[in-house]
Amino acid sequence: MRIVQVECYSSYTYAQEPRSFTWQEEVNTIESMEKAWQEPGKRLFNVTIANGKSFNLCYNEITDEWSAVALTH
Numbered sequence: 195m196r197i198v199q200v201e202c203y204s205s206y207t208y209a210q211e212p213r214s215f216t217w218q219e220e221v222n223t224i225e226s227m228e229k230a231w232q233e234p235g236k237r238l239f240n241v242t243i244a245n246g247k248s249f250n251l252c253y254n255e256i257t258d259e260w261s262a263v264a265l266t267h
Contacts, residue, residue, distance in 0.1 A: 196217075196263075226242045
């Protein structure tokens with residue numbers, strides 16, 4: 195898990211839909227969101243970027259931080 199910066203769409207609540215994030219000093223545009231769900235104090239998203247790699251993004255509402263984990267296929 196790595197702390198990352200995320201640009202996201204927010205309407206009625208913050209962290210509604212991530213649009214891009216920084217991973218290894220590179221900004222990656224999210225091409226598709228495969229799944230979004232909530233757990234107590236967290237918002238989670240499985241996303242795919244342009245090169246086909248998938249990531250799990252997590253917004254921790256308590257610490258106000260985003261983290262990312264690269265998923266393997």
